[in-house]
Amino acid sequence: GEDVEQSLFLSVREGDSSVINCTYTDSSSTYLYWYKQEPGAGLQLLTYIFSNMDMKQDQRLTVLLNKKDKHLSLRIADTQTGDSAIYFCADEGATNKLIFGTGTLLAVQP
Amino acid sequence: EPEVTQTPSHQVTQMGQEVILRCVPISNHLYFYWYRQILGQKVEFLVSFYNNEISEKSEIFDDQFSVERPDGSNFTLKIRSTKLEDSAMYFCASSPANTNTEAFFGQGTRLTVV
Numbered sequence: 108g109e110d111v112e113q114s115l116f117l118s119v120r121e122g123d124s125s126v127i128n129c130t131y132t133d134s135s136s137t138y139l140y141w142y143k144q145e146p147g148a149g150l151q152l153l154t155y156i157f158s159n160m161d162m163k164q165d166q167r168l169t170v171l172l173n174k175k176d177k178h179l180s181l182r183i184a185d186t187q188t189g190d191s192a193i194y195f196c197a198d199e200g201a202t203n204k205l206i207f208g209t210g211t212l213l214a215v216q217p
Numbered sequence: 218e219p220e221v222t223q224t225p226s227h228q229v230t231q232m233g234q235e236v237i238l239r240c241v242p243i244s245n246h247l248y249f250y251w252y253r254q255i256l257g258q259k260v261e262f263l264v265s266f267y268n269n270e271i272s273e274k275s276e277i278f279d280d281q282f283s284v285e286r287p288d289g290s291n292f293t294l295k296i297r298s299t300k301l302e303d304s305a306m307y308f309c310a311s312s313p314a315n316t317n318t319e320a321f322f323g324q325g326t327r328l329t330v331v
Contacts, residue, residue, distance in 0.1 A: 111259075137316075138316065138317065138318060140317060142322075147324075148324055149221075149308060149322045149323050149324040149325050150260070150308060150310075150322040151322070152317075152320070152321070152322075155317075155318055195260065197260075197317075199316070199317050202265075202272075202273050203248075203265070203315050203316055203317060204250075204262040204265060204273060204275075205252070205260075205262060205317055206262070207252075207259050207260040207261070208259065209258075209259050210259075210260075
C-alpha cells in the first residue's frame with residue numbers, strides 16, 4: 108500500500124532556514140500536503156502542492172516536489188521559536204483519503 | 218475563522234464500554250472524515266462520509282466502529298465495545314469538496330481505554 112516517510116527530528120537555530128523532507132510511494136498522488144501540529148492542538152493545514160507542480164512559495168514557506176524521485180520538502184525561512192511543532196507530510200491519492208508520514212519534530216533553539 | 222469542534226477533548230472509558238465521539242463540522246461542508254493517531258504512530262485514515270453514507274473505510278474501521286450524522290449538524294464516531302488498543306487521539310475533519318485542499322481538522326478527542 109501507499110507509504111509516506113519523514114525524518115523524526117530536526118533542530119535549528121532561530122533565524123536559520125529549516126528544511127523538512129518527505130518521501131512517498133503513491134504513483135497516483137493528486138496533491139501533497141504539509142500540516143503543522145502544536146502541542147495539544149489539531150492538525151493545521153500549512154500548504155499544499157498539486158502533483159504537476161514542482162515548486163510553490165507561500166510567504167516564508169517553500170514547497171519543492173520532485174515527482175520522479177517522489178520527494179517532497181518544506182523549507183521554512185527565518186525560522187522562529189513559534190515554528191516549533193510537529194510537521195506532517197501527507198499524500199492524497201486517487202481516493203481523497205490522506206496518507207500521513209510519521210511527522211518531524213522541529214525544535215527551534217533561541 | 219470557521220472551525221471543526223470536537224467533544225469531549227478527553228474521554229476515559231473502561232474496556233468493553235461503548236463510546237461516542239462527537240464532531241461539529243463546518244456548516245456548509247459536505248464531506249466528513251475520521252482519522253486516529255495512536256501515541257507515537259502515524260495519523261491513520263478511518264472513514265470518509267458523504268451524502269449520509271460511508272464513501273470509504275480503512276481496514277481499521279471494522280464492525281466495532283460506526284459513523285452517523287444524526288441531526289444534520291453533528292458527525293459522530295461510535296466504538297461499540299472498546300479495546301485497549303483503541304486508545305488514541307481521534308481527529309474529525311470536514312471539507313466543502315471532495316479534496317483536502319479546503320479541509321479543516323478538529324482539535325481531536327483523546328480516548329483512553331483502561
